[in-house]
Amino acid sequence: MSPMIEMLAVSYLLLPLLVGLTFHGFCIKFKWLTILVRPIDGGRMFRGRRLFGFNKTYRGVIAVGLGTAAGFGIQAIVLHQIISIRNVELIDYSSLSWFPLGFAIGVAAMLSELPNSFIKRRLGVAPGTTASGMVGVLFYILDQVDLLLGVWLVLSFAVEVTLARILFSVVFLFLAHQIITLAGYALGMRATAR
DSSP states (O other), X not given: OOHHHHHXXXXXXXXXXXXXXXXXXXXXXXXXXXXXXXBTTTTOEETTEESXXXXXXXXXXXXXXXXXXXXXXXXXXXXXXXXXXXXTOOSXXXXXXXXXXXXXXXXXXXXXXXXXXXXXXXXXXXXXXXXOHHHHHHHHHHHHHTTHHHHHHHHTTTSOOOHHHHHHHHHHHHHHHHHHHHHHHHTTSOSSOO
């Protein structure tokens, strides 16, 4: 594949994750799945600070899992029928079940954010806020792409993982995250535009 087609294929591969993240935003805005709004850390502390904070909830994990599965379902059931789209698919939908794959990718993505949250709590960065200086820049970039670790761990069972695909996914997700964040803020789904 040419680099441009490879970038397109990776972007298409990650689109269901954006569906999952958007669904989570709708869950926050419209108060869906509120029974799952429970902090993953259960309020536990480590050295006087919360493990992850109140923003990391079971609702986020389940909502992104369900939304990502739905996104893969759209690709597998509807878009896979279009030959030109089928030519850029990296997943062989004829041999994989889209729901467990999509759900696992969404869950893994959200769980991959936990180490970043843990480190930020240790540094005294409150949930939903940003650090200043170079630390702030580092965490800003990390916040945009940290979920890719889990995504690629799960995807490695379905597609070949290459350095180029990982780099393309970082670029795609970083740019997509900016758009989703601004849209979420404008629609009242996020408290900040960052």
